[in-house]
Amino acid sequence: MKTSTDELLVLVAVIDSGSITAAAEKLGQTVSGVSRALTRLEKKLDTALVRRTTRRLQLTDEGEAFLQRARAIIEAVEEAEESVARGRQRPSGRLRVDAASPFMLHCVAPHMKAFSALYPEIRLELTSNERTVDLLEQKVDIAIRIGTLPDSTLHARALGSSKLRLLASPAYLAEYGEPRSVDALREHRLIGFTAPEHLNRWPLRVGRKEESLKIEPSITASSGETLRQLVLSGWGIACLADFMTVADVRDGRLVPILGNLLADQRQPVAAVYYQSATLAGRVQCFLDFIAARVRL
Template sequence: MSQPSDMAAFVRIVETGGLAPAARDLGLTPSAMSKQLARLEARLGVRLLTRTTRRISLTPEGETYLARARDILLLIEAAEQDVTAGRGRPGGLLRVNTGTAFARHRLIPLLPAFFERYPAVTLDLSVTDRRVDLVAEQADVLLRTGPLGDSSLIARKIAEGGRVICAAPAYLERRGRPATPDGLLSHDCLVLRGLSRLTAWPFRTATGLQTLTVRGVATTDSAEALRDMALAGLGIIRVSAFIVARDISEGRLVPLFEELHVSEDVPVWAVTAPGRHRLPRVQAFVDFLARHAAEW
């Protein structure tokens, strides 16, 4: 086996949590995988992993080697993709992670056009509303809305939208339509759990910006579930406009305080790890989304 193969085997062992699952992923036997790891450690003269019958853990040297190994493997893959891209269109497996609402309302409707343009690309789409570790999830691209924290990752803004406050006609008939923003304090306002900034709804008033901290009968960790709750008549929501645009246009939800509500900008980011952003399939995917953002 070559040095890059030993390096790739080590990274896969760490990512899958053991020799046996890594061997299955790479089409090898656990014995062959163990030999690759032993050869790598012998060549380096250090132990990279501490192994017990139940788990493996990285040594300090292993942690250092893992970070550099991932970078090197990405550069090798990018170099090979750059060379082969000249023979045809971008190809290979593209791993994308995004939230439920963005996947349903923005990404999935675009996929037929993407595959028509790039037929050599295959997609592994992971959909979750929890925060994920891009490296641990082995994703090529994370698609996220809203502000990003400080990070060494590479983020490209591909679109920008706003937020809207709305409720179902059935809810407004039952509870009445709030006449002023202050009236929201006596209504059921449904919010995303764990995001305190989204419980503070901003409005323009004669005396300046007013922020109301709202509450209601239910919270959720899913923007798509929040939309479903509003459609069921449970309360008033404030979400990214793209999530409810069709519901509003077809009358299933009614916008509130359009003139007074400060909608705020909601950026959409494509986040990649350093090195991986140069892969042709990743570049093609991110560029494709950015080109179609104007249609959103």
């Protein structure tokens, strides 16, 4: 690399200030020093960047093109320096994280003691909403959302995806029997969501084209955690994501059913946030932490 960043800074300062004298004052250098740096840059590039007249300085065509690149390089260097500086500082301040209650209970809350041990100066505020929240209105820094994200101005980081399964408790199956077909399933007590309606379409292969079954629930609830508790109590059958039920299945509290007819449907999970220089450090460390802990 022939050119130094100091020479690029001189060129930008001269153009932005309108004169070598003003640039020297801005940079805290001598006029002769700035003039020599500009001349040295032109010699290295073997081209004139600035036309000097008694009244003003004017960029040549080559100077115009080079100035744009010089600004981009300076901006990139400053951004890199700021990133390193942030890395040396311990993230601190309030961080408000929102998630649907099942994800908060099963995937966030269990890891927050470890997070606070790593970042004791971050003051966490955890909130739960079953519906999509407006980050600015609710003063939320990070929202963890389950399902396909709509187009928006928010930044997003994918955390993975979670498979959907039909589940019932051993007690329910002992009392009512296990359904072996879609038609038999219709005769059972089904647990569904109050809203949104699409959550009451279960990923079962129905016919050759359609790969979902619209259910008529016997009882509905707004929270996936409430559905989980209903299933655990033996009330009926529900369609729930692995992230909140994997331990129940492993320990025998819940039993997957109709696996042979189940389509491989997964719910994407992502963290969304606004880009903010003030928040960048604590947002980034939380995202890195939760992505490493939550294995979806």
